[in-house]
Amino acid sequence: MFDVAVIGGGVIGGLILRELSSYDLKICLLEKEYDVAMGQSKANSGIVHAGFDAKPNSLKAKFNVLGNKMMPKITAELGVKYSNNGSLVVAFSSEEMQTLEELKLRGEQNGVEGLRIILKNELQELEPNISNDAVGALLAKTGGIVCPYELTIASIGNAMDNGAELFTAFDVCEIEKQGHFVITAKDGRKISAKLVINCAGYGSQKIANLIGDYSFTIGGRKGEYILLDRESGHLVNHTLFFTPTKKGKGILVSPTVDGNILLGPTADEVDFEDRSTTTNGLASVISKANEMCKSVPHHTAITSFTGVRAYSDKHDFIIEESSKEKGFFNCAGIESPGLTSAPAIAKYVVGNLIDKALTIKKKDNFNPIRKPDYFFSKLSMEEKNQIIKENPSYGKIVCRCEKITEGEIIRALTENPKATDIDGVKRRTRAGMGRCQGGFCQPYVAEIIAKVNCLELNDVTKNGKGSELLVGKTK
Numbered sequence: 001m002f003d004v005a006v007i008g009g010g011v012i013g014g015l016i017l018r019e020l021s022s023y024d025l026k027i028c029l030l031e032k033e034y035d036v037a038m039g040q041s042k043a044n045s046g047i048v049h050a051g052f053d054a055k056p057n058s059l060k061a062k063f064n065v066l067g068n069k070m071m072p073k074i075t076a077e078l079g080v081k082y083s084n085n086g087s088l089v090v091a092f093s094s095e096e097m098q099t100l101e102e103l104k105l106r107g108e109q110n111g112v113e114g115l116r117i118i119l120k121n122e123l124q125e126l127e128p129n130i131s132n133d134a135v136g137a138l139l140a141k142t143g144g145i146v147c148p149y150e151l152t153i154a155s156i157g158n159a160m161d162n163g164a165e166l167f168t169a170f171d172v173c174e175i176e177k178q179g180h181f182v183i184t185a186k187d188g189r190k191i192s193a194k195l196v197i198n199c200a201g202y203g204s205q206k207i208a209n210l211i212g213d214y215s216f217t218i219g220g221r222k223g224e225y226i227l228l229d230r231e232s233g234h235l236v237n238h239t240l241f242f243t244p245t246k247k248g249k250g251i252l253v254s255p256t257v258d259g260n261i262l263l264g265p266t267a268d269e270v271d272f273e274d275r276s277t278t279t280n281g282l283a284s285v286i287s288k289a290n291e292m293c294k295s296v297p298h299h300t301a302i303t304s305f306t307g308v309r310a311y312s313d314k315h316d317f318i319i320e321e322s323s324k325e326k327g328f329f330n331c332a333g334i335e336s337p338g339l340t341s342a343p344a345i346a347k348y349v350v351g352n353l354i355d356k357a358l359t360i361k362k363k364d365n366f367n368p369i370r371k372p373d374y375f376f377s378k379l380s381m382e383e384k385n386q387i388i389k390e391n392p393s394y395g396k397i398v399c400r401c402e403k404i405t406e407g408e409i410i411r412a413l414t415e416n417p418k419a420t421d422i423d424g425v426k427r428r429t430r431a432g433m434g435r436c437q438g439g440f441c442q443p444y445v446a447e448i449i450a451k452v453n454c455l456e457l458n459d460v461t462k463n464g465k466g467s468e469l470l471v472g473k474t475k
Contacts, residue, residue, distance in 0.1 A: 009036035043307025052107025079372035087143030223265025401434020
């Protein structure tokens with residue numbers, strides 16, 4: 001019997017689990033995929049928003065500003081890369097400059113500090129590659145960037161190191177209330193818990209429906225992205241936004257914490273399972289990037305991908321106890337700025353909702369610190385030599401593009417939450433995320449996975465059952 005079961009292994013569920021793990025509670029996380037960070041938290045822009053876009057007095061506004069302030073500390077504790085690079089909302093007309101004034105006022109009402117309208121000359125000084133058609137911008141110095149799946153994995157790993165349990169491939173199909181909750185997966189496994197927190201992202205409507213809660217609906221917007229190689233990292237310094245529309249913040253041009261440039265996303269209403277990239281979608285990303293910046297080096301693109309963002313008919317975060325069942329809490333419709341808001345949402349859910357449903361007490365031995373997943377290439381030569389002396393596997397480079405060692409890959413396969421496939425290793429170590437996109441290192445990564453997990457190479461997968469890399473030997 002668990003005190004609390006969290007459904008959904010994204011950044012919201014992960015940070016809630018971590019916050020719960022700081023209390024004397026028996027807790028678990030249920031994730032339907034073979035790994036965590038497989039939904040919205042795997043494929044989004046990674047922007048730490050300043051907080052000027054959300055409507056005043058909304059949950060989005062409240063948790064965005066709070067989460068923004070919490071992000072530096074929480075990423076430092078979890079060994080996750082974060083950069084306070086600032087953001088610019090760029091205007092291309094006098095009408096859009098007026099919209100920026102409205103955004104500035106809204107941001108100030110929300111409690112965002114340091115917002116400033118700048119004109120063309122200063123904008124060009126800050127961003128030499130900005131389009132000549134840009135006439136000004138809203139500068140938000142508190143904006144930043146973070147890696148969304150890295151934050152998710154680290155928060156769940158830290159929670160597990162502090163006693164939380166993780167159940168993957170746990171596709172919830174039934175929830176019964178028998179004094180406590182009995183949660184059943186499609187494969188027949190059952191988990192019992194006193195309280196349940198629904199953080200299932202675009203599956204949150206389905207999970208709520210299982211207890212008879214039909215109070216909200218979830219829709220999906222597909223966003224297509226293009227990632228440029230690190231050689232193009234000089235293109236922009238800040239995160240550059242177009243003036244927002246009703247569909248969202250639109251296509252952006254932004255550096256990443258790993259030195260790449262990210263272009264996108266589009267915003268198309270879709271079925272949740274549609275994660276395809278399209279000719280028209282990528283052409284739209286290229287076109288808008290060209291409107292924002294001069295001489296965008298599209299020829300340096302190393303990959304394109306799609307993420308599906310969930311939104312609710314409430315047009316604000318849903319963070320509350322269900323009216324259908326006491327002890328069942330919904331955290332749904334967490335669209336942008338959900339990533340930024342996640343640390344603050346976690347504090348609120350545990351401190352204001354769970355604390356009222358259970359008697360909870362802080363642990364004396366909670367450890368908030370986690371070592372970075374990939375770190376070796378950043379060390380001094382003396383530090384590297386010392387680590388290699390203690391563990392020779394760190395002396396073998398497996399991924400040449402990202403300079404990832406065998407030791408880091410083995411660590412990803414053995415630390416919480418353990419990677420089990422090629423993409424799981426990739427998200428934890430960046431092996432395969434460089435210019436060749438795994439063209440050289442993937443076979444070696446597969447061999448290490450097979451060796452560490454005592455598998456045949458035929459059983460190693462790219463991203464779970466059904467994605468096996470090999471079918472048999474030819475000789």
